[in-house]
Amino acid sequence: MTEAMFLVLIIEDDAGIRRVLRTLLESQQYRVVEAESAARGVIEARSHRPDLVIVDLGLPDRDGQSVIREIRSFSPVAILVLSARTMEAEKIAALDVGADDYVAKPFSTPELLARIRALLRRNSRGTERLPLLRFGEVAVDLTARTATAPDGPVHLTPLEYRVIDCLARQAGLIVTQDQLIREVWGPDRLGDTRGLRTYIRMLRQKLEPDPRQPRHLITEAGVGYRLIVDEPAAAAE
Numbered sequence: 001m002t003e004a005m006f007l008v009l010i011i012e013d014d015a016g017i018r019r020v021l022r023t024l025l026e027s028q029q030y031r032v033v034e035a036e037s038a039a040r041g042v043i044e045a046r047s048h049r050p051d052l053v054i055v056d057l058g059l060p061d062r063d064g065q066s067v068i069r070e071i072r073s074f075s076p077v078a079i080l081v082l083s084a085r086t087m088e089a090e091k092i093a094a095l096d097v098g099a100d101d102y103v104a105k106p107f108s109t110p111e112l113l114a115r116i117r118a119l120l121r122r123n124s125r126g127t128e129r130l131p132l133l134r135f136g137e138v139a140v141d142l143t144a145r146t147a148t149a150p151d152g153p154v155h156l157t158p159l160e161y162r163v164i165d166c167l168a169r170q171a172g173l174i175v176t177q178d179q180l181i182r183e184v185w186g187p188d189r190l191g192d193t194r195g196l197r198t199y200i201r202m203l204r205q206k207l208e209p210d211p212r213q214p215r216h217l218i219t220e221a222g223v224g225y226r227l228i229v230d231e232p233a234a235a236a237e
Contacts, residue, residue, distance in 0.1 A: 006120055007031045009050035011041030011067060012082070013060050017105075021054065021082075024109060025116075038062035045071045052119055057083040057094065065097050072098030078119040082107065088222035092176060095223070101173045102223075118172030133168055134230040135207040135216045140164060147206070154206050159184060163199050167217075167227035176224040200225060 008030050012018045015036070022032045033048050035041035038059045045053060053071060057064035068079055081094045084105040091102045100122075101115050133140045138154055140147045142165055147154035156164070162184045167175055181189050181196055189195070200219075204211040218226040 006051045007033065007048060008116070009033045009035065009041065009044050009048060009053045011035045011038065011044075011053065011055040011059065011064070013037060013056065013058075017056075024113070028113060030116075038064070038067045041067055042070055045075060045077065049075070050077055052078045052080065052116060054080050054082050055099075057081060057085050057090065065094055068094060068099050069097045078122070080115060080119060082112070091220075091223050095174060095176055100170075115172070122170060122173065133164070133171075133227075136209040136230065138207050140207070142168060156203075156206065160199060160203055160206075163196075163203060164227070167225060168229075171227050171229060174220050174224050174226050178224075180224065 008025050010018055010021050010025075010032060012021070012034075013036050018034050018036070022034065025032050033044050033050060035044045038061045041053075041055065041059075044050075055064050055067055059067065064081065064083065068081070071077065071079065079099045079101075081091075081099045081102045082105060083090075083094075083102070085091075086104045094102055100119055103112055103115055133142065138147060138149045140154075140156070142161065145156075145158075145161055147156050163180065166180055166183045177193050177196055178190055181192060185192065185195070200217055201211075204214050204217050208214045208216055216228050216230075218228060220226055
């Protein structure tokens with residue numbers, strides 16, 4: 001699907017920001033619908049069935065979290081929060097009620113567009129996985145459960161593969177600490193962030209070109225992690 005076929009709904013009360021977003025998105029060939037309030041945003045989400053919703057948390061009539069929760073009750077649409085609220089608790093709360101990603105204002109245009117593309121790719125793929133992931137010169141095949149570097153195999157444990165697999169299903173997007181722990185270790189281990197950090201550190205040692213300056217396994221402080229891979233593609237036959 002090309003960008004021109006994607007419809008983006010902007011729910012934002014600031015007319016200036018809506019204008020900037022519309023100009024930016026239309027320059028990338030996206031179609032745009034605007035809503036200046038929570039009530040109008042829910043109506044537009046129901047009537048237009050957008051591919052992506054960009055929502056501010058500080059709306060005049062209702063908090064953005066309640067908008068996310070209501071839209072999520074009737075639609076699996078990708079939801080990106082764009083807000084000046086940067087407290088970790090508010091980011092986590094927005095993700096918990098159904099947002100897929102969070103970008104803080106003021107935003108970087110390249111970063112915002114990259115997050116939008118990642119969300120739309122994920123929704124277009126549906127349940128499809130990306131079995132081959134590239135971390136610089138290291139390739140990880142999630143189907144075969146193998147990892148290789150130019151100088152030979154890289155040993156990853158079953159739990160390390162499960163961490164990568166969980167992150168890969170939302171490549172480019174935030175995966176919260178609780179979600180990772182729940183999917184990899186189970187709900188009885190919720191809160192064990194120290195164990196999670198240990199595994200992320202070990203994975204960086206094995207996969208990152210420079211573990212001290214990771215560019216693939218990115219920490220979103222206090223919230224979770226984001227996987228950025230060089231050339232996600234289908235595994236070779």
